[in-house]
Amino acid sequence: MQRQQRPRLRFGTFIAPFHRLGENPTLALKRDLELIAYLDELNFDEAWIGEHHSAGWEFIASPELMIVAAAARTTRIKLGTGVLSLPYHHPLIVADRMVQLDHMTAGRAMLGVGPGALSSDAYMMGIEPMTQRRRMDEALGAIVALFQGEVVNQETDWFTLRDARLQLAPFTSPHMPIAVASTFSPAGPIAAGKYGAGLLSVAASLSGNIASTWALVEGSASEAKQTVSREDWRISIPMHLADSREEAMRDVADLSLSFNSDYFEGTLGRASNPGAPSDIASVVARGGAIVGTPDDAIAAVEGLLETTGGFGCLLLRAHEWASWEKTKHSYELWARYVAPRFQGQLERLEGSQKWVSAQRSTIFGENSAAVAQAFADAGIQVSQELLKRTELGR
Numbered sequence: 001m002q003r004q005q006r007p008r009l010r011f012g013t014f015i016a017p018f019h020r021l022g023e024n025p026t027l028a029l030k031r032d033l034e035l036i037a038y039l040d041e042l043n044f045d046e047a048w049i050g051e052h053h054s055a056g057w058e059f060i061a062s063p064e065l066m067i068v069a070a071a072a073r074t075t076r077i078k079l080g081t082g083v084l085s086l087p088y089h090h091p092l093i094v095a096d097r098m099v100q101l102d103h104m105t106a107g108r109a110m111l112g113v114g115p116g117a118l119s120s121d122a123y124m125m126g127i128e129p130m131t132q133r134r135r136m137d138e139a140l141g142a143i144v145a146l147f148q149g150e151v152v153n154q155e156t157d158w159f160t161l162r163d164a165r166l167q168l169a170p171f172t173s174p175h176m177p178i179a180v181a182s183t184f185s186p187a188g189p190i191a192a193g194k195y196g197a198g199l200l201s202v203a204a205s206l207s208g209n210i211a212s213t214w215a216l217v218e219g220s221a222s223e224a225k226q227t228v229s230r231e232d233w234r235i236s237i238p239m240h241l242a243d244s245r246e247e248a249m250r251d252v253a254d255l256s257l258s259f260n261s262d263y264f265e266g267t268l269g270r271a272s273n274p275g276a277p278s279d280i281a282s283v284v285a286r287g288g289a290i291v292g293t294p295d296d297a298i299a300a301v302e303g304l305l306e307t308t309g310g311f312g313c314l315l316l317r318a319h320e321w322a323s324w325e326k327t328k329h330s331y332e333l334w335a336r337y338v339a340p341r342f343q344g345q346l347e348r349l350e351g352s353q354k355w356v357s358a359q360r361s362t363i364f365g366e367n368s369a370a371v372a373q374a375f376a377d378a379g380i381q382v383s384q385e386l387l388k389r390t391e392l393g394r
Helices: 025-041 063-073 091-104 119-124 129-147 187-194 213-224 245-265 280-285 294-308 324-342 347-358 360-377 384-392
Strands: 010-015 046-049 078-081 109-114 152-155 160-164 178-182 198-201 233-241 290-292 313-317
Touching: 010 025, 010 324, 025 046, 025 063, 025 324, 046 063, 046 109, 046 233, 046 313, 063 078, 063 091, 091 109, 091 129, 091 160, 109 129, 119 129, 129 152, 129 160, 129 178, 129 187, 178 187, 187 198, 187 213, 198 213, 233 245, 233 294, 233 324, 245 280, 245 290, 280 290, 290 294, 294 324, 347 360
Parallel strands: 010 046, 010 313, 046 078, 078 109, 109 178, 178 198, 198 233, 233 290, 233 313
Antiparallel strands: 152 160
């Protein structure tokens, strides 16, 4: 009887991006594209690229432009907007451009949406924070309808659609994957369920604080008579691997601290928990990151699968806490030793090795006798070393 395997877990990266002040932004953008191309070589499944317009660190303004550039450098990895802030854009323009991107990538594009994470972006455009989640919902409903070929008439306080329709049908049937970002509020999971979309948990950790997230999606989907799947749930978390746990911790000790203090606290004013230590070992211990060896990563992923009840894709958040070479080695270790453990690539190899080892006296016994007979037929004495080797094979 064939053993039932759990669904293949997908792996990817979430590139906000986080580039610290003081370095060349042109080279940083080039490095983002190099990372996506490298992950494509390592057979990672997805890369998501963010949209931001202020605060100096997350300076990709158009994930669509990055996707076009990345698509030309890759062959199989899927590329998503992680995420487009819908209150900043007219929904017809978003839908029209994403369908074009669907064609230009031959079906590798994905649409990730959100209300807008940086308050400073919305402030510059005069958008009231209290309206952002409502606007995201209104825009997403229009985009889904346009993707589905509907003629849309919709009047809101910030956009109008009059007999609106897409002139280009999607390349992907029925349309490209859609995911809604989720951070701390229930708005993301509720919108995902309402429109039958996937969920992108951006601020996840390995602790139990996201265990109930999918229940919100399912509840909203049931109310809207939509169908949702855990396969479309993506969870993002920082990661760094090295050949030893001690080396991994040393690699990221300094820059992981400054990442939080300089950007999230010093720039965005997001206060950390005063009672929680901020060193990387403490962050890892409370489930805020995966740092260590491939074995540590395997245990962490198993724990996250158990905590959440299951999801479809783990996105390793790009952070630049270590050097470029160490970062590439980290992703390589993940691809070589972690990913295959959750993608059904090792069980048959291990089973074959164990079977041959257990049956070697039966399998190789006749071969050893045949080798000895060949020497005897040739009138050549078998050496003691060969006799010992063939005997070990029994």
